[in-house]
Amino acid sequence: MNRYAHILKPVRIKSMDLDNRVVMPPITTMMANRDNSVSEANLAYLKRVAASGAGLIFTEVAAVHPDGIEGPGMLGIYDDRFISGLSKLVSEVHKQDRKVMVQIYHVGRESKYQLEHGRAVAPSAVAGIFKMIPREMDQDDIGEVILCFGQAAVRARAAGFDGVELHAAHGYLLMQFLSGLSNYRLDKYGGNFIERSRFILEVIREVRKQVGQDFPISLRISAEEYAVGGYTIEDMLEIIHLLVEAGIDMIHTSFGTQGSPGGIVCPTIEYQPGFNAQLAARIKSVVDIPVIAVGRYTNLLDAEKTLARGDADLVAFGRQHLADPNFFRNALQGKEDATVECLACNQGCIERLYKGKGIRCAINPVTGQELIYPERAKGKLRKVLVVGAGPAGLTAAFQAARLGHQVVLAEETANIGGQVTLAARVPFKDAYGRWIKKLTESAVREGVDIKLGQAADLDFIRDQAADVVIIAAGARNLRPAIPGVDHPHVIEAWQVLQGKAELTDYTVIIGGGLVGMETADYLRAHGIFEVMVIEARPRSPVKISNGHGYMLHQRLEEAGYRVCLDTRVIRIDSDMVIVEKSGREKILSPVKQVIIAAGSSSCNALGNVLEQANISYHLIGDALRPRSILKAVEEGAHAAWSIQ
Ligand SMILES: Cc1cc2nc3c(=O)[nH]c(=O)nc-3n(C[C@H](O)[C@H](O)[C@H](O)COP(=O)(O)O)c2cc1C
Ligand code: SF4
Structure with a gap:
């Protein structure tokens, strides 16, 4: 029997035949034109992801009403003028013999753009994540939006889509009606959970009425709201049969809402692949239409297991x-x-959307940059020297070699991966190590000559006689000028994560940024009980709005660790640390070990040397300014792509 027999079993959804059960779920890209029409970037992106071979591709969400769109850069389907662009999206997928459905929605109160323009509407005048009050919809508004859903579905059919998905998940308008946290209405659209489902039911019926019996309709739900006082799967099970009777053909079982603790909609590295398949299984147990499971799937084997257990009929792989x-x-x-595998870091994808920027991927520089991604070198093939084998240097080397350039990668230490190899040692982040390993293998396969333990001094660089020099030498730990910092029991976070330090209770970590917090998590995982993290900033730089940050804070709190904010270290003694908060000094004692995690500074001295020697170079990644993996990879790729 084929290892992936369940995945490869064809499935029929109404009039749509799928040749396998892998699904690309909707992923908003924010790459549409400002007027919400389909852009060249949308087309190039969808063409590339549809090449995965997934049986069913969902487009990103498109708004059914001009006031129901999150903002510029999002897709619209609220006017006939969008049909021609949308049909180009369809043909990018159909050319590859894949099926494609468009997801449609109304954003309701969860758009800063609509709120600021005074156009946001919602079931009740209750603020959402943007803490601004939307206008409560009256009966006319409700009737208009229901009609718009139907008209949008007709446009979807006219554009050639194989079906339409109604977005009733993640806290947008349809779900705002369903949730008691956003629907306080006293009319027939409010009330208990079943009564609050009226709006969704009317939308489904309208869509069915307008598109006819044959056109597949999927409904995306958040099976659990995952919010304090929110609805549960038990509530959802009460209305599932009503949703099916209203005319849907498939249920796409997502979870969570805007502002769910830990941002569970895009689950972080802490969650295991398929962690929420049991929600799909609960839904599947009460319906006889296909059910899609989603959540952290990165490999086919886990998806196969989900299907083999009968938890779902299809499995979506988003990020x-x-x-x-x-x-x-x-x-x-x-x-x-x-x-x-996707690192579930959210850096390049959802976090960029939150900033109103088009999506990227922290570890795949092609994503979101399909239009500038070069298949071949721009000009002559060059001799390229890359200094530093962290994520920026490794990416630059691989991308340059892939384009045919002759590449030497010189790394001063004996290891490849830079700080990522340290990140890979903190709890849950082992996938980071696998990513570096695969990137290294790809670089070697493309012919990169990796020289480990090779310091890149002027003589070496001159010897190489490279046409292009790329400096990606990374960053080094900053050692703050605190009295006592040279005591032998003061060590660096990097030493801890390298496994070079003996761990002990009564440890103080200076610096509560990501490195400090993750070092604390490392200590927690190694059974250390007494740890205090000192951070000078009044707010933790590791934000709880970020899922990983939320979980990190939670784990440290549960371990009894203290994170002291707005606190400065005055002096380190042999068995104590003196800190100051709000003008008052305090002695922390006993202290057996102090770990420095107070940021890093760029290793860019080589740049000055090359300037004096009149050798031009590119400075990228942390060597330019310590930042994220996303920036390192992006700059590495751009440096390679620009070689001519
Ligand atoms: C950048 C980004 C954009 C998303 N946009 C949408 C969307 O438009 N509609 C939707 O229903 N879900 C959206 N999602 C949620 C995904 O469809 C999916 O449910 C989520 O990423 C979890 O699946 P995964 O772990 O396989 O990525 C988005 C997720 C990301 C990361
Ligand atoms: S940015 Fe991170 S979470 Fe998003 S797709 Fe890339 S690896 Fe996955």
């Missing part, structure tokens, strides 16, 4: 399509190891 859309084909060819 995996951004990190490496080849995962499906690799698995079918028995080359599972070739796939780069």
Whole structure:
């Protein structure tokens, strides 16, 4: 029997035949034109992700009403003028013999843009995540939006889509009606959970009425709201049969809402693949239409298990399509190891959307940059020297070699990966190490000559006679000028994460940024009880709005660790640390070890040397300014792509 027999079993959804059960769920890209029409970037992106071979591709969400769109850069389907662009999206997928459905929605109160323009509407005048009050919809508004859903579905059919999905998940308008946290209405659209489902039911019926019996309709739900006082799967099970009777053909079982603790909609690295398949299974147990499971799937085997257990009929791989859309084909060819798994870091995808920027992927520089991604070198093939084998240097080396350039990668230490190899040692982050390993293998396969333990001094650089020099030498730990910092029991976070330090109770960590907090988490995982993190800033730089940050704070709190904010270290003694908060000094004692995690500074001295020697160079990644993996990878790729 084929290893992926369940995945490869065809499935029919109304009039739509799928040749496998892998799904690309809707992923908003914010790459549409400002007027909400389909852009060239949308087309190039969808063409690439649809090449994964997934049986069913969902487009990103498109708004059914001009006041129901999150803002510029999002797709619209609220006017006939969008049909021609949308039909181009369809043909990008159909050309690859895949099926494509468009997801449609109304954002309701969860758009800063609509709120600021005074156009946001919602079931009740209750603020959402933006803490601004929307206008309560009256009966006319409700009737208009219901009609708009129907008209949008007709446009979807006219554009050639194989079906339409109604977005009733993640805290947008349809779900705002369903949730008692956003629907306080006293009319027939409010009341208990079943009564609050009236709006969704009327939308489904209208869509069915307008598109006819044959056109597949999927409904995306958050099976659990995951909010304090929110609805549960038990509530949802009460209305599922009503939703099916109203005319849907498939249920796409997501979870969570805007502002769910830990941002569970895009689950972080702490969650295991398929962690929420049991929600899909509960839904599936009461319906006889296909059910899609979603959540942290990165490899086909986990999806196969979900299907084999009968938990769902199809499995969606969201961010995996951004990190490496080849995962499906690799698995079918028995080359599972070739796939780069999504790190669930959210840096390039959802976090950029929150900033109103188009999506990228922290570890795949092609995503969101399809229009500038070069297949071949721009000009002559060059001799390239890359200094530093962290994520920026490694990416630059791989990308340059892939384009045919002759690349030497010089790394001063004996290790590849820079700080990422340290990140890979903190709890849950082992996938970071696998990513570096695969990127290294790809670089070697493309012919990069990696020289470990090779310091890049002027003589070496002159010897190499490279046409292009890229400095990606990373950053080093900052040692703050605190009296006592040279005591032998004061060590650096990097030493701890390298496994070079003996761990002990009564440890003080100076610096509560991500490195300090993750070092604390490392200590927690190694059974250390007494740890205090000192951070000078009044607010933790590790934000709880970020899922990983939320979980990190929670784990440290549960371990009894204290994170002292707005606190400065005055002096380190042999067995105590003196700190100051609000003008008052305090002695922390006993203290057996002090770990410095007070930020890093760029290793860019080589740049000055090269300038004096009149050798031009590119400075990228942390060597330019310590920042994220996303920036390191992006700058590495751009440096390579720009070689001519
Ligand atoms: C950048 C980004 C944009 C998303 N946009 C949408 C969307 O438009 N509609 C939707 O229903 N879900 C959206 N999602 C949620 C995904 O469809 C999916 O449910 C989520 O990423 C979890 O699946 P995964 O772990 O396989 O990525 C988005 C997720 C990300 C990361
Ligand atoms: S940015 Fe991170 S979470 Fe988003 S797709 Fe890339 S690896 Fe996955």
